[in-house]
Each structure stands twice: as C-alpha cells, then as structure tokens.
Amino acid sequence: MAPGTHVPPTTATTAAEPAAPFPAPPWAPGRAPVPPPRRRTGRVVAAVAGTTLAVAALAGGALLLFGEPTLDTAVVEERIVTETGLQAGAAATDVDCPTGVTAEAGGAFTCTAQLDGQPVTYTVRQQDAEGNVRFQLDDEIVRLDDVEQMLADQLATDHGLAVTAACGTDERRVLVDGTRTPLPCVATNVEDASDTLALVVAVQADGSITYAEA
Known part of the structure; x- marks a missing residue:
C-alpha cells in the first residue's frame, strides 16, 4: 500500500528575479486547454x-x-x-x-x-x-497526504512550478468514502508564499485525481 515516490520538477530563479506567479489557469477564457492531469492509479x-x-x-x-x-x-x-x-x-x-x-x-x-x-x-x-x-x-479511504503530494506533482508538471498543497477543511488526514465529495485544496508557490491558488480536487474511483480552479 505504500505509495511510490516521485520527485516533482522545479524551476530555478535567479536572486534578481521575482518568483514567478501562477500562470493563468488553463481553463481561463481564450486559452487552449492543457491535457488533463495524468492518472496514477492506486496512489490515493x-x-x-x-x-x-x-x-x-x-x-x-x-x-x-x-x-x-x-x-x-x-x-x-x-x-x-x-x-x-x-x-x-x-x-x-x-x-x-x-x-x-x-x-x-x-x-x-x-x-x-x-x-x-x-x-x-x-x-x-x-x-x-x-x-x-x-x-x-x-x-474506501482517501489519505490526504497522498492527495496533496499527487496534486503538487501534477501542478508542477502542468505549470512548471514547485508548489506545496494543503487539502481539507479540518484536522482529518483520512477521508472515508472520499471519492464522493469534492475536496477543497490550496496550492502555494514555494518561492512566494503569497502566491496561492484555490482548487477543488476530485478523487476518482481508480485512485487518480482531477482538479479545477475553485
């Protein structure tokens, strides 16, 4: 049951450059959609x-x-x-x-x-x-630690940024039947803690996740 390890890609910034903000989300009007997040079954x-x-x-x-x-x-x-x-x-x-x-x-x-x-x-x-x-x-149970890591990995892939993710509205770290309820999450740019993005994550029955802007 132990999830596999994954090292998310990061982007380097020079000391003279400000941290890159989140780009406009792929679902914004006038932008071509990016491919949906990869599915990694059995992780969540x-x-x-x-x-x-x-x-x-x-x-x-x-x-x-x-x-x-x-x-x-x-x-x-x-x-x-x-x-x-x-x-x-x-x-x-x-x-x-x-x-x-x-x-x-x-x-x-x-x-x-x-x-x-x-x-x-x-x-x-x-x-x-x-x-x-x-x-x-x-x-079925959903472990929020796994959701947060998968979301951070996918945002790094989709946006080219190193981020952290925090999900949930209380202190629970395990959700029972968690595939039935949208999960609020916040992603934070590791280079700029003021640069955040509110998301809604859906855990699929196969263990993968999808996300959209809240």
Missing part, C-alpha cells in the same frame, strides 16, 4: 486488509461456550487497531467485534470502529475452524 484510494491472524487455537487457548469453541475476538480488535494504523495512517478507535463467535471454516462477522472520527466497518472471515481469520475494511 486505499484499502486496509489484515494478514491471516490466529485468534484462538483449538488445541489450546480457545474459549468455550456451551461446549462449542469460540473465537477470542478481542485479539481481532487489537489487530484491527494495529493494522489500520500502519496501513491507513490513522488509528482506528472504538473497535467493537461481537463475542461468542463460533469457530467454523468460512464463518464471517462484522466489526465496527471509528477512523479519524468517521464510522467504518470491517468484515472478518474465518479461514478454517482453527481460529485463523482475515479482516478487510469495507470502506
């Missing part, structure tokens, strides 16, 4: 999935309920917290999995949680009757 839309996890071995440590082996789902909750933090870049909180789940091959259950203050669910599937399970986040 992410998933969280756990490796096979032994939560209750029947040979020892399994919980018994009315004579049937059940899973220790508290272990699943702990691993969801760990794996989500590593893969999504934000901690899952208030993770809640059902108790009394019978250990059986092919069995599945749902856990709920909060991710950066947003409700999410995980599907947990049993790989066998020995307590080995895998979990998958059911929701």
Whole structure:
C-alpha cells in the first residue's frame, strides 16, 4: 500500500528575479486547454486488509461456550487497531467485534470502529475452524497526504512550478468514502508564499485525481 515516490520538477530563479506567479489557469477564457492531469492509479484510494491472524487455537487457548469453541475476538480488535494504523495512517478507535463467535471454516462477522472520527466497518472471515481469520475494511479511504503530494506533482508538471498543497477543511488526514465529495485544496508557490491558488480536487474511483480552479 505504500505509495511510490516521485520527485516533482522545479524551476530555478535567479536572486534578481521575482518568483514567478501562477500562470493563468488553463481553463481561463481564450486559452487552449492543457491535457488533463495524468492518472496514477492506486496512489490515493486505499484499502486496509489484515494478514491471516490466529485468534484462538483449538488445541489450546480457545474459549468455550456451551461446549462449542469460540473465537477470542478481542485479539481481532487489537489487530484491527494495529493494522489500520500502519496501513491507513490513522488509528482506528472504538473497535467493537461481537463475542461468542463460533469457530467454523468460512464463518464471517462484522466489526465496527471509528477512523479519524468517521464510522467504518470491517468484515472478518474465518479461514478454517482453527481460529485463523482475515479482516478487510469495507470502506474506501482517501489519505490526504497522498492527495496533496499527487496534486503538487501534477501542478508542477502542468505549470512548471514547485508548489506545496494543503487539502481539507479540518484536522482529518483520512477521508472515508472520499471519492464522493469534492475536496477543497490550496496550492502555494514555494518561492512566494503569497502566491496561492484555490482548487477543488476530485478523487476518482481508480485512485487518480482531477482538479479545477475553485
């Protein structure tokens, strides 16, 4: 899931020259449009999935309920917290999995949680009757760090400027189902912090982005 690295091109300015402002946007009247931003699939839309996890071995440590082996789902909750933090870049909180789940091959259950203050669910599937399970986040997530880097790279390509980008309206760094909502962003010329451009970014289902002037 780790995004690939990309070094954005920069333009040099001499000490005697003022920093170049943003050129007129390509969508301005009377200008020929530039090609749309390149699509880099898989960079922004992410998933969280756990490796096979032994939560209750029947040979020892399994919980018994009315004579049937059940899973220790508290272990699943702990691993969801760990794996989500590593893969999504934000901690899952208030993770809640059902108790009394019978250990059986092919069995599945749902856990709920909060991710950066947003409700999410995980599907947990049993790989066998020995307590080995895998979990998958059911929701698409968009990591704003990735959006900002991709936007900065694309603006550098389209305008020939080195810029930084800041996206979002609050402190969230991960958006759940973020492909459904336009994202406000501001690009700043690294050579002149007063030279900014307000943009609206759309994250596509394939993980690419498009942008337009706000």
